[in-house]
Structures are given as C-alpha cells and as structure tokens.
Amino acid sequence: MVKCVSSMLIILALAGCATTQQSLYDELGGKQTIAAIVDNFITEIQYDAEILPYFEGSDIARFRDKLEEQLCDVADGPCDYTGDTMAQVHAGMAITEHDFNLTVDLLINAMTQAGVPHRVQNKLLARLAPMRKDMLYK
Amino acid sequence: MRGTYCAVLALLTLSQNVIADEGKLIGTAGLNQIEGAGGGGLVPWATLSGYDSQEQTSLNVFATNVNVDDYRLQVLGSSVSLYDRVEVSAARHTFDLTSLGGEIRQNIYGAKVRLYGDVVYSQYPQLSAGVQYKDLQDDTIANALGSTDSSGLDYYLSATKVHLGAAAGYNLVWNVTARMTKANQLGLLGFGHATQDNHELMMEGSVGILFNRHLAVGAEYRQKPDNLGLGEDDWWDVFVTYIPSKSFNVTLAWAELGSIAGAQGQDGLYLSIGGQLW
Numbered sequence: 001m002v003k004c005v006s007s008m009l010i011i012l013a014l015a016g017c018a019t020t021q022q023s024l025y026d027e028l029g030g031k032q033t034i035a036a037i038v039d040n041f042i043t044e045i046q047y048d049a050e051i052l053p054y055f056e057g058s059d060i061a062r063f064r065d066k067l068e069e070q071l072c073d074v075a076d077g078p079c080d081y082t083g084d085t086m087a088q089v090h091a092g093m094a095i096t097e098h099d100f101n102l103t104v105d106l107l108i109n110a111m112t113q114a115g116v117p118h119r120v121q122n123k124l125l126a127r128l129a130p131m132r133k134d135m136l137y138k
Numbered sequence: 139m140r141g142t143y144c145a146v147l148a149l150l151t152l153s154q155n156v157i158a159d160e161g162k163l164i165g166t167a168g169l170n171q172i173e174g175a176g177g178g179g180l181v182p183w184a185t186l187s188g189y190d191s192q193e194q195t196s197l198n199v200f201a202t203n204v205n206v207d208d209y210r211l212q213v214l215g216s217s218v219s220l221y222d223r224v225e226v227s228a229a230r231h232t233f234d235l236t237s238l239g240g241e242i243r244q245n246i247y248g249a250k251v252r253l254y255g256d257v258v259y260s261q262y263p264q265l266s267a268g269v270q271y272k273d274l275q276d277d278t279i280a281n282a283l284g285s286t287d288s289s290g291l292d293y294y295l296s297a298t299k300v301h302l303g304a305a306a307g308y309n310l311v312w313n314v315t316a317r318m319t320k321a322n323q324l325g326l327l328g329f330g331h332a333t334q335d336n337h338e339l340m341m342e343g344s345v346g347i348l349f350n351r352h353l354a355v356g357a358e359y360r361q362k363p364d365n366l367g368l369g370e371d372d373w374w375d376v377f378v379t380y381i382p383s384k385s386f387n388v389t390l391a392w393a394e395l396g397s398i399a400g401a402q403g404q405d406g407l408y409l410s411i412g413g414q415l416w
C-alpha cells in the first residue's frame with residue numbers, strides 16, 4: 001500500500017514538473033490564434049439559445065477586446081488585462097452551474113476550431129478554472 | 139508487499155480535453171464501481187454517478203463481469219444522482235464458483251452525499267461520504283468459514299480531484315477513499331469472524347490519465363481486511379475506459395484479486411458497461 005501511494009505521488013510529481021520552456025501564449029500560437037479563439041467563441045455564443053440571452057445588450061466589440069486581452073494575459077503573453085474584475089462583470093447574471101459548464105464547452109469548441117491542440121486547451125482551461133467561483137450564482 | 143503490484147506507471151501518453159457534454163469531466167462521472175457507487179472499477183469516488191449539475195438529476199445503469207481463474211462475479215446495478223448532491227444506488231452480485239460449482243448472491247444498497255467541492259473547479263478535492271449496506275442472500279459458505287454476520291454496513295469517505303492539463307497537458311484524476319468495513323471478500327463470504335469482529339480502516343486509491351474526451355487509462359488499489367484468516371489479499375487493477383458519449387461507457391480492466399477462499403492467484407478480465415438513461 002505504501003508503495004502504491006508513493007508511486008501515485010511520483011506520478012503527480014512528474015506531472016507537476018513536466019512544464020515546457022515555452023510560454024503558454026506561444027504554445028497557443030500568440031495573438032492571431034487568440035483572436036481566432038475569441039471570434040469563434042462569439043460565433044458559438046450567437047448560435048447557442050441558452051447562452052445568447054446573457055449577452056443581450058452587451059457591447060460585443062468591448063467583450064472581444066477584453067477577452068482577447070485577458071486570454072493573452074493569463075497565458076503569460078505581452079498584455080495586461082484592463083477590463084473589470086470577473087466578479088464585477090458577471091455580478092447579477094445569476095449564472096447557473098449548467099450554463100457555466102455549457103459556456104466552457106463553447107470555449108472548447110472555439111479552441112478546437114482555432115486548431116489549438118487538446119493538451120494546450122487543457123492548460124488554458126486550468127488557468128481560467130479558478131475564476132469560476134467569482135461568477136457562479138452571483 | 140502487495141503494494142509492489144501497484145504498477146501505476148504504465149499510464150502516461152496522449153491527450154485532449156475532457157469536459158463532458160454537461161461540463162463534468164467525462165469518465166469521472168460516468169462509471170459505477172463494483173458495489174454500485176459512482177467511482178472507478180473497484181473503488182468508490184467522491185464524484186456522483188451521472189453528469190447532472192446542481193440543477194439536474196440523472197439515472198444510470200451498469201453491468202459488470204469479472205472473470206478470474208476459479209470464480210466469476212456478475213454485477214447488475216443502477217444509481218440515481220440528485221442535483222449533484224446525493225447518490226442512491228442498488229447492485230446485485232452473483233458470484234459463481236466456476237470450479238467448485240454453486241453461486242453466492244448478495245444485494246448492496248448505497249447512498250453517498252457530496253460534502254464539498256467540484257472535482258474539476260474547486261481549489262481542494264471534491265469530498266463525499268457514503269454508506270453501503272450489504273445483504274448476503276446465500277450464507278452457507280460464509281457460515282462454514284466462520285463469519286459472524288450475513289449482512290453488514292461499510293462507511294467511506296472519498297476525495298477526488300481532476301488536475302486540468304497537469305500531466306504534460308493531459309488531465310489527471312486521482313481519488314483516495316478511506317473505508318470502514320468488516321466485509322469478507324466484499325461480503326460474499328460474510329462479515330467479520332469470531333476472532334476479528336470489528337470494522338477496520340481500509341485505504342483505497344485510483345489514478346487515471348484522460349488521453350482525450352473519450353479515453354481514460356488508470357490503475358486502482360483496494361486494501362482488504364483478512365478477518366477469516368484465509369489470507370484475503372488486497373486488490374488492484376489497471377483499466378482502459380472508453381466513453382463515446384455521456385450516455386455510454388465501457389471499461390476493460392485486468393484485475394488481480396489474489397487469494398479468494400483459499401484459491402490462490404485469482405486474476406482475470408474485468409468488463410463493465412454503463413449508461414446514463416437521463
């Protein structure tokens with residue numbers, strides 16, 4: 001049992017160490033790919049009857065701008081996010097867990113269409129995941 | 139010693155992302171373990187079976203077949219998961235003594251409550267507590283071996299976490315379960331013994347890598363008591379799970395179950411299919 005636990009820990013440790021030298025921004029494909037992801041994401045939202053209503057009356061040009069900036073920023077790219085905090089932006093929307101999960105699926109679709117490899121998708125999602133607690137049921 | 143078998147290492151390779159249709163991690167929600175609870179193959183996890191979110195319910199059914207040298211265990215079961223908070227399960231074991239002849243049947247009723255967290259999103263692992271009530275239908279062999287009861291209660295606490303992209307970009311899932319039990323071979327050989335009739339703490343664990351949305355590979359380990367003094371062994375397995383959609387999953391594993399009722403070296407194939415009806 002002890003050996004079992006320690007081999008599991010070794011795997012976790014190896015997993016933790018296995019980072020590349022490249023920034024996630026470069027792995028993603030930089031500015032162009034991020035712009036493509038955000039464009040695809042907006043299209044996905046437009047065609048989703050459950051998520052689209054949240055964006056009624058939103059300034060989509062600003063949304064595009066700020067989301068590009070944010071993705072660039074969290075991926076260690078050459079940008080600083082200048083938008084509002086996730087808590088401020090999503091306050092009062094009462095986003096449900098189901099709708100949040102659905103939005104993540106749309107983002108995954110957007111990344112897949114932009115040609116982002118699945119392993120790189122996972123890394124970007126890992127950086128966005130901690131933000132969920134600021135958005136759900138607020 | 140038996141821990142050396144726990145060769146979890148043959149796992150790492152490919153990848154993709156793993157968020158299911160409903161946003162839950164495919165594979166962590168979809169399986170039912172051998173006693174009916176949401177989990178892996180041998181081990182219950184903190185995740186509830188089914189892909190329901192906090193606004194939804196789900197109903198799951200599964201069938202599992204474990205074929206080892208001298209025995210075959212067939213399991214049929216079902217579980218309901220409510221608002222990603224409570225899971226209720228029922229499973230029937232039919233244990234064929236393929237070498238000796240005869241069968242042992244057992245019914246298992248389970249309940250599990252999610253205490254904390256979300257397996258993907260929360261900072262700490264998702265935490266759940268569960269019980270499994272086991273009711274042996276054929277207790278002749280259990281009595282002959284000196285077990286004290288033909289029914290028993292297991293209690294467990296499970297912690298499960300998915301680390302997005304943690305294994306060189308692949309998603310990694312681990313689970314640790316602490317179980318209080320006096321079941322002999324899951325209860326198929328009764329509960330307790332005149333010389334050892336207390337619940338004992340047993341540790342169980344799983345690790346898995348999600349190669350893509352549809353394929354998980356991993357290993358599990360389950361410590362077991364030896365109340366009957368027959369050299370009951372810990373169990374382990376390595377598994378491959380294919381999840382074509384959130385409504386269907388199939389798992390193939392190699393299970394090493396050690397000594398069972400005096401018959402040594404019981405190992406063989408574990409095959410399980412499951413599905414979500416809603």
Ligand code: HEM
Nearest residue numbers: 054055058059063066067070083084089095099100103128
């Ligand atoms: C990890 C997930 C998410 C991230 C990283 C994210 C990020 C952002 C960003 C950067 C903005 C622009 C902020 C600004 O204008 O200053 C924004 C706006 C917005 N988000 Fe999200 N978001 C997420 C999830 C969601 C979800 C699940 C929904 C709804 C289902 C949603 C609905 C909106 C809406 C409606 C706006 C526009 C608000 C306005 O018109 O002012 N977001 N989001």
